[in-house]
Amino acid sequence: MSVLHDTFDQEFLSFIAQKELRIPVDSLTHEALGLHARSWRANPRDTEQTVRWMPAAGTGTIVSHVIFHRQYSPDFPLPHIVALVELTEGPQLLGRLVDIDATQIAAGLAVTVDFDKKGLIFRPSMP
Amino acid sequence: MAKPGQKPVAAISGLGFSTLSRKPAGTTRELAAVAIEAAINDAGLKKTAIDGLLINRSPLSTSEELPLRLQNDLGLHDLSLLAHVDSEGSSAVQIIQYAALAIAQGLANHVVCVFADSPVKPQGGGESFAIGLPISGIDGWEDQQGFVSAIAAYALVAQRHMTTYGTREEDLAAYAMSCREWAMRSPQAFLKKPLTLTDYLASPHIVWPFRVLDCAFPVNGAIAVIVTSVAEAQSGPNPPVYIHGMGQGHKGRSGLRGDDLVITTGAALAAERAYRNAGVTANQITACEFYDAFSFSGIMSLEEYGFCQRGEAAAFITAGHTRPGGKLPVNTGGGHLSGFYLQGMTPVAEGIIQVRGTGEGRQVERNDLILVTGSGGCFDYHACLLLSPHASLS
Numbered sequence: 001m002s003v004l005h006d007t008f009d010q011e012f013l014s015f016i017a018q019k020e021l022r023i024p025v026d027s028l029t030h031e032a033l034g035l036h037a038r039s040w041r042a043n044p045r046d047t048e049q050t051v052r053w054m055p056a057a058g059t060g061t062i063v064s065h066v067i068f069h070r071q072y073s074p075d076f077p078l079p080h081i082v083a084l085v086e087l088t089e090g091p092q093l094l095g096r097l098v099d100i101d102a103t104q105i106a107a108g109l110a111v112t113v114d115f116d117k118k119g120l121i122f123r124p125s126m127p
Numbered sequence: 128m129a130k131p132g133q134k135p136v137a138a139i140s141g142l143g144f145s146t147l148s149r150k151p152a153g154t155t156r157e158l159a160a161v162a163i164e165a166a167i168n169d170a171g172l173k174k175t176a177i178d179g180l181l182i183n184r185s186p187l188s189t190s191e192e193l194p195l196r197l198q199n200d201l202g203l204h205d206l207s208l209l210a211h212v213d214s215e216g217s218s219a220v221q222i223i224q225y226a227a228l229a230i231a232q233g234l235a236n237h238v239v240c241v242f243a244d245s246p247v248k249p250q251g252g253g254e255s256f257a258i259g260l261p262i263s264g265i266d267g268w269e270d271q272q273g274f275v276s277a278i279a280a281y282a283l284v285a286q287r288h289m290t291t292y293g294t295r296e297e298d299l300a301a302y303a304m305s306c307r308e309w310a311m312r313s314p315q316a317f318l319k320k321p322l323t324l325t326d327y328l329a330s331p332h333i334v335w336p337f338r339v340l341d342c343a344f345p346v347n348g349a350i351a352v353i354v355t356s357v358a359e360a361q362s363g364p365n366p367p368v369y370i371h372g373m374g375q376g377h378k379g380r381s382g383l384r385g386d387d388l389v390i391t392t393g394a395a396l397a398a399e400r401a402y403r404n405a406g407v408t409a410n411q412i413t414a415c416e417f418y419d420a421f422s423f424s425g426i427m428s429l430e431e432y433g434f435c436q437r438g439e440a441a442a443f444i445t446a447g448h449t450r451p452g453g454k455l456p457v458n459t460g461g462g463h464l465s466g467f468y469l470q471g472m473t474p475v476a477e478g479i480i481q482v483r484g485t486g487e488g489r490q491v492e493r494n495d496l497i498l499v500t501g502s503g504g505c506f507d508y509h510a511c512l513l514l515s516p517h518a519s520l521s
Contacts, residue, residue: 034382035264064287067335076273090384107290
């Protein structure tokens with residue numbers, strides 16, 4: 001599907017609402033794009049947008065993480081851990097990290113995407 | 128831009144403060160007006176001499192809190208330069224850059240640059256900062272993930288640095304303690320009680336790895352600066368603060384593998400530009416006034432601005448080089464952590480004080496070339512100035 005640049009966020013979030021993680025891919029090069037690099041490159045032959053949303057494998061590794069000790073919102077009670085994850089396809093994605101002891105979290109740890117009632121989460125991958 | 132050895136771009140002739148307070152102290156607009164009046168008086172000018180006004184509004188506030196109509200509040204007429212600059216924490220340094228360039232090009236003669244903010248409400252300052260920084264690339268994603276507060280965004284980079292280079296919480300402590308030592312010598316600083324490692328480690332975490340003592344101390348207030356031509360600054364009542372170099376760097380994010388802030392940020396680009404147009408190297412800089420809203424920002428700045436190799440700033444700080452008596456004084460007014468947090472004007476004001484030689488108990492021995500930095504977003508937007516009491520650096 002083609003994407004209009006002013007609906008990029010909505011497109012991404014609409015897949016999340018359907019419990020599906022999709023990542024933007026350049027339909028000409030077939031390379032994954034980062035979520036910041038929206039690449040609204042019009043096809044030089046016509047005006048069709050060239051970004052497509054492709055299903056992600058849902059796997060990745062932890063780049064960094066933080067542990068909230070202050071509860072900013074009743075929606076996110078402590079413990080609340082958020083990790084920056086590098087997806088297998090290349091894009092980086094922030095997400096809540098659950099089902100892990102904080103002392104076991106380390107850069108490079110493999111994680112898998114899942115969904116709870118609030119949206120996307122990461123869990124440690126099963127060995 | 129002047130070539131090395133040529134005259135400076137412009138000079139700073141005036142510096143003015145409003146009351147700085149942890150309590151509500153009037154509207155942001157009123158605070159700005161007070162600081163501007165003080166800066167004009169400090170420069171020995173009449174209001175009629177002011178022909179430029181550049182405004183830095185806090186990203187935490189609305190544009191109505193500090194409107195262009197500030198001009199009318201002050202009775203400033205026939206301005207030839209008037210603008211808001213909205214580049215987050217790099218704006219205060221940027222408006223001084225634009226003022227200097229405008230003066231060098233004959234657009235204006237005396238430009239007021241002002242920042243004002245009122246983040247501390249009756250219930251405290253924390254709520255003002257409980258907003259998510261948009262670092263994911265998807266607007267609204269931070270809220271959906273509960274990734275609230277600038278603290279979390281910076282903590283994520285700090286944790287990455289800790290993993291990559293072995294930076295420890297004791298190193299964050301060493302930076303905070305160095306800043307506190309400077310603050311204890313500054314009459315304007317808010318946190319002046321001696322700070323030990325034990326005190327630091329007893330400070331509660333907010334968003335691990337950051338504790339309360341890793342975070343800026345916000346105040347309500349305003350600071351204004353007058354930028355003037357070199358010739359006019361030399362006939363003013365204060366020692367001129369010459370602007371010899373300036374640079375900006377905005378690296379941009381892709382959000383792809385390898386887009387790693389602990390490898391490089393735009394600050395390195397800002398540094399390279401500023402050093403080149405001043406004809407200097409980092410070795411010639413005698414003191415630094417960094418935008419350090421978090422302790423970790425001081426560590427990153429030492430590395431990005433070329434004083435330490437990647438991963439080596441922590442050892443530099445723990446060796447005592449940034450504290451009073453050290454070889455590279457850093458944040459001599461206590462910075463954002465122990466001095467006060469008025470975004471980019473905190474380092475700007477302290478740089479001016481040090482170049483003038485009016486730092487009293489915290490005056491550095493060597494003020495020949497002082498680096499002042501601004502930083503906004505989450506290490507996204509960078510700007511810097513090289514200030515000196517000398518008209519020529521050669």
